Structure formats: structure tokens, C-alpha cells
Amino acid sequence: MAGKREEKRDDLRQRLLDATEARIVAQGLTGLRAREIAQDAGCALGAIYTVFADLDDLILHVGARTLQRLGQALSSAVAEKSDPEGVLQALAAAYLDFALTHRKAWEALFDHNPPEIPDWLREQQGVLIAEIIRPLQALLPDADEKLIRARARTMFAAVHGVIDLSLEGRFASVGEADLRRELQALVGTLVRGAQA
Amino acid sequence: MAGKREEKRDDLRQRLLDATEARIVAQGLTGLRAREIAQDAGCALGAIYTVFADLDDLILHVGARTLQRLGQALSSAVAEKSDPEGVLQALAAAYLDFALTHRKAWEALFDHNPPEIPDWLREQQGVLIAEIIRPLQALLPDADEKLIRARARTMFAAVHGVIDLSLEGRFASVGEADLRRELQALVGTLVRGAQA
Numbered sequence: 001m002a003g004k005r006e007e008k009r010d011d012l013r014q015r016l017l018d019a020t021e022a023r024i025v026a027q028g029l030t031g032l033r034a035r036e037i038a039q040d041a042g043c044a045l046g047a048i049y050t051v052f053a054d055l056d057d058l059i060l061h062v063g064a065r066t067l068q069r070l071g072q073a074l075s076s077a078v079a080e081k082s083d084p085e086g087v088l089q090a091l092a093a094a095y096l097d098f099a100l101t102h103r104k105a106w107e108a109l110f111d112h113n114p115p116e117i118p119d120w121l122r123e124q125q126g127v128l129i130a131e132i133i134r135p136l137q138a139l140l141p142d143a144d145e146k147l148i149r150a151r152a153r154t155m156f157a158a159v160h161g162v163i164d165l166s167l168e169g170r171f172a173s174v175g176e177a178d179l180r181r182e183l184q185a186l187v188g189t190l191v192r193g194a195q196a
Numbered sequence: 197m198a199g200k201r202e203e204k205r206d207d208l209r210q211r212l213l214d215a216t217e218a219r220i221v222a223q224g225l226t227g228l229r230a231r232e233i234a235q236d237a238g239c240a241l242g243a244i245y246t247v248f249a250d251l252d253d254l255i256l257h258v259g260a261r262t263l264q265r266l267g268q269a270l271s272s273a274v275a276e277k278s279d280p281e282g283v284l285q286a287l288a289a290a291y292l293d294f295a296l297t298h299r300k301a302w303e304a305l306f307d308h309n310p311p312e313i314p315d316w317l318r319e320q321q322g323v324l325i326a327e328i329i330r331p332l333q334a335l336l337p338d339a340d341e342k343l344i345r346a347r348a349r350t351m352f353a354a355v356h357g358v359i360d361l362s363l364e365g366r367f368a369s370v371g372e373a374d375l376r377r378e379l380q381a382l383v384g385t386l387v388r389g390a391q392a
Contacts, residue, residue, distance in 0.1 A: 154358050154378040161357015162350055182350040190382075193389030 015041040056114040071127030084135035139194040211237040252310040267323030280331035335390040
């Protein structure tokens with residue numbers, strides 16, 4: 001009996017995540033309503049709160065799915081590379097590809113502003129820098145682990161900033177071909193600078 | 197008569213800009229209402245639309261003020277510098293200082309999402325990269341003007357990304373002292389990379 005109840009809960013959970021994700025992909029976070037999500041998932045409004053704390057919690061769990069897919073995309077991108085610059089260039093290009101193909105889900109990751117980011121999600125955000133660590137260790141052999149992690153966050157944030165402002169099309173915006181060239185130049189310059 | 201009417205219009209305009217700016221500084225863009233702005237400015241709701249097209253237009257003009265102040269801060273920061281790295285380091289530090297001291301107004305610049313950015317504001321956004329051009333020309337003597345402008349936008353977006361993600365405190369976030377060190381390292385690495 002308990003197993004079956006657990007199964008039903010899991011099923012409801014998946015349906016709610018699917019419904020929320022589909023709405024985010026279609027319309028972004030703006031105007032996302034619990035009532036409509038419940039309708040899409042074929043459950044009562046109140047049922048949401050038997051498996052998620054609130055709408056923010058539900059959106060955070062959709063974010064976790066996005067991060068997981070992004071992590072897989074980044075890992076695949078570097079699977080056959082080993083030289084630091086090759087790895088870092090592949091990561092930046094894969095991050096741009098992910099942002100372009102999962103635009104709304106990717107934007108939602110950064111636009112969602114819940115009162116608090118739970119620890120489990122912070123941990124999962126580690127996929128954003130996980131693959132940057134190894135090539136940076138090769139480039140900065142004298143840096144300790146804490147500094148390497150800080151540099152990895154900085155490199156991620158720099159690449160993210162260039163992509164984010166450009167895709168928003170408002171500040172410092174360039175076309176996609178120029179954006180690819182600029183990303184490549186940024187990563188190349190950072191690598192040469194680290195080696196210098 | 198016409199002069200006096202013009203004067204009154206200008207006065208109303210300034211009061212509306214002041215009132216909107218004060219609200220943005222206090223609460224950010226969220227929940228900004230034309231009715232409350234009119235109240236603060238001591239005019240009727242409809243009076244707003246005699247001097248601004250709509251609330252977005254009013255917010256864009258507050259953004260123009262913010263950009264002007266930011267442009268002045270960046271120009272002052274480099275007034276006594278001439279070596280490319282000194283200029284670029286001073287700009288990144290001044291940009292961080294501005295973001296920290298004008299936090300809400302600075303956030304509003306990037307969070308405001310009107311249907312369209314008018315050309316006059318795009319032109320004014322040039323202050324974000326204006327001071328980066330000269331040191332980049334010195335670092336990249338063979339690059340043409342178009343490429344220099346693209347590299348300047350990229351450098352701005354990279355620095356902005358590092359500051360933005362860190363101040364948001366959610367992704368890739370570090371404390372203020374670490375943030376200053378990371379910004380300095382980013383700019384230094386980019387300069388050495390460009391020279392290499």
C-alpha cells in the first residue's frame with residue numbers, strides 16, 4: 001500500500017514538473033500560475049502542495065532539471081578533449097549552444113528569484129563550473145583549490161555575461177556569428193593571459 | 197507665454213523623473229506604479245502622459261540619468277591614467293563601485309525590459325564601452341575599429357557578468373573582497389593575454 005502511494009506521489013510530481021517546464025519553455029516565468037499548472041497536470045490546485053512547498057519550490061525543481069541537462073551537455077562537450085584551451089573553448093561553445101536551444105529554460109534559471117536558494121540546488125549549480133576546474137588547474141599549477149574554484153566561477157560568470165547581454169539584445173549586443181567569435185577570443189585571451 | 201508653458205513642462209518632467217528615480221532607488225522596478233509616481237510628483241495621473249509616452253518611457257529616461265552618472269564616474273576614474281592595464285583596472289573597479297553605491301538604479305538599467313530600446317538610449321549606452329576603446333587600441337594595434345568595438349563590448353560584458361552574478365548572490369557568488377580580487381585578476385589576465 002505504502003509503495004503504491006509513493007508511486008502515485010512520484011507520478012504526480014513528474015506530471016507537475018513536466019507541466020511547469022512546458023509552460024516555462026512556452027512563455028518563460030512571467031505569468032506562471034499554480035492554477036494553470038495544476039490544470040495542465042490534471043490535478044487539483046491543492047495537490048501541488050502535497051509534493052512541493054510552493055510555486056517557487058516547483059520552479060526550483062524545474063531549474064534542477066535544466067542544470068542536470070546543462071551539466072550533461074558540458075560533460076559531453078569535453079569528453080574527447082584534454083588540452084586546457086580545447087576544453088575551455090568547447091565548454092564556452094557548448095554553454096552558448098545550450099542557451100540558444102533551451103533559451104527560456106536557461107533564462108528561467110537566472111531570472112527566477114525565490115526568497116532563498118536551498119543548499120541542494122546550490123550544490124547542483126556546481127555543474128556550471130565543474131568542468132572548468134581541471135583545465136584551470138593545468139593552467140594555474142601554483143594556485144590552491146580555493147583560488148581555482150574562484151577563478152572557475154569568474155570564468156563562468158565572464159562567459160555567461162557575454163552570452164547573456166548579447167542574447168538579451170539590449171546592451172553590448174552582437175549577432176550570433178560575432179558572439180561565437182567574441183567568446184572564442186575571450187577564452188583564448190584568458191588562456192594566453194594565464195600562461196603568460 | 198510659450199516660454200512659460202515650456203518651463204512648466206520642464207518642471208513637471210524633472211519632478212516626474214525625480215519621483216520615479218526615488219521609487220526605483222527605494223524599491224527597484226518591482227511594483228512601480230504610474231499612479232504613485234504622479235502622487236509623489238504632485239501631479240494628476242494623466243499629466244505623466246503629456247511629457248512621457250508611458251511608464252516605460254519614463255523609466256528609460258531615468259535609465260538615461262543613471263547612464264550619464266555612470267559615464268561620469270568611469271571618465272573620472274581614468275582621468276589620470278594612461279597605461280592600458282591601469283585604465284582597464286580603474287574602469288572595472290569604478291564600475292563595481294558604481295554598482296555597489298547605486299545598486300537599485302544600476303539593477304534597473306539591466307532589469308527593465310521595455311518592448312523596444314529607442315535609438316537615443318542605445319547611443320547613450322555607449323558610455324559603457326567608451327573608455328574601454330582607447331586602452332584596447334593600444335593593446336590591439338592591428339585590430340580595426342569594428343573589431344575594437346566588439347572586443348570592448350565583450351570586455352564590458354565579461355566584467356559586468358562577474359559583478360552581476362556575484363551581487364545577485366545566487367550563482368558563482370563571492371564576497372566583496374574576493375570579487376575585487378577576481379575582477380582585477382580577470383582584467384589582468386585579459387591584458388596579458390592580449391599582449392601575448
